[in-house]
Amino acid sequence: MTDQKPQSPSEAILASRRSFLRKSVMGAGAVAGATLAAPAVIAQTGPIKWRLQTYSGAPLGAHVIKPQIDAFNAAANGEMEIELYYADQLVPTADLFRALQNGTLDAVQSDEATMASPVDISVFGGYFPFATRYSLDVPALFRYYGLQEIWEEAYSEVEGVTWLSCGAWDPLHIFTVNKPIRSLADMNGLRVFGVPTAGRFLARYGLIPVTIPWDNVEVAMQTGEIDGVAWCGFTEAYEVGWADVCKYALTNSVTGAWFGSYFANTASWQKVPPHLQELFKITIDQSHYYRAVWYWGGEAKLRVEGEKMELTSLPDEEWAQVVKDAEGFWDEIAAQSPRSAKVVEAFKKYAETMEKAGYPYR
Secondary structure (H helix, E strand, O other): OOOOOOOOHHHHHHHHHHHHHHHHHHHHHHHHHHHOOOOOOOOOOOOOEEEEOOOOOOHHHHOOOOOHHHHHHHHHHEEEEEEEEOOOOOHHHHHHHHHOOOOOOEEEEOOOOOOOOOOOHHHEEEOOOOOOOOHHHHHHHHHHOOOHHHHHHHHHHOOOOEEEEEEEOOOEEEEEEOOOOOOHHHOOHHHHHHHHHHHHHHHHHEEEEEEOOHHHHHHHHHOOOOOOEEOOOOOHHHHHHHHHHHOOEEEOOOOOOOEEEEEEEHHHHHHHHHHHHHHHHHHHHHHHHHHHHHHHHHHHHHHHHHOEEEEEEEOOHHHHHHHHHHHHHHHHHHHHOOOHHHHHHHHHHHHHHHHHHHOOOO
16 A cells, blocks of 8 residues: 555645536536437538637636536537637637637637737726626626626627627736735836736836746746736636746735636627527536636635745735726726726726625625
8 A cells, every 4th residue: 555645735625626616517417418318410511610719728728618618519419519729729819819700710718808809898808907806796797787788789890709708717816936025116027927907007016017828837937037927816826836836926916806708700600500509608607607616616715725825915005005096097998988988987886886785795
């Protein structure tokens, strides 16, 4: 009998959540299989084939996209099959929108800012400073505060691309390799991989946003090409291995949930029969739920029990200044277009409602 190495606290946390989510996905697949067990009637031309590329690398994609694609392919019962590609596998991430528009890709999972979406609301994709506190803020804003209609209107003006759905992803923290952040001055000169909108905001404190392929991030931190990441929360940092490279984690979160969407090439989408369109949208909702649970299940627990990074925080008065600066940033963005102004107004109305409501049910 061989001795097994004891699990570290973070390994135990990750393993327990993987087990829960794996059972959840298997259960969903069983229901889908029971519902759609009748033989499929497939045209002689064969099943519909799609190519979908995500913004994420394979370690992250194992949670944020693969369970959904596996579930869809199983439930489609041979009528349709989606081939999944991870970050930069078919096209560079910055070219995702153009590849989707010209039909190189049939579908994309990303935020607007990362994929360079040419709409005036693209700045809100990804992390928009202090727009959200919790994951449920995102679907609430879309369903009850008008963002659904705004997004549909914006993409109706873009030829060849259909926006399908937006969901809540993880919060934004800054993780650094060798340089702890204990004051705003410590951000000055730090080169970090991150999302464009958050990087644009944090640049006012001297942070330098760097764009490189997702799969190169870990090596870039090890070689000193970049000093850290401003891209994700604790769950993701531990899962993809960045917590093994970074020594420090800033507990101050610029926003509570990232805005991430699914898109389809319009011609490809129109060729899909209605029942498979509905199935795809159902599995998108499943994906939104899966990742919300996956992220939420790790953020607090890994922050408290994870042993791989030293936690640092900004002084209260400096953090208050960051929050105040975000108000000006919101007004700058609102002035860019009438539609952007509508989004910012929705954020303000939602924040006001949450403030009046008090501590919310999450």
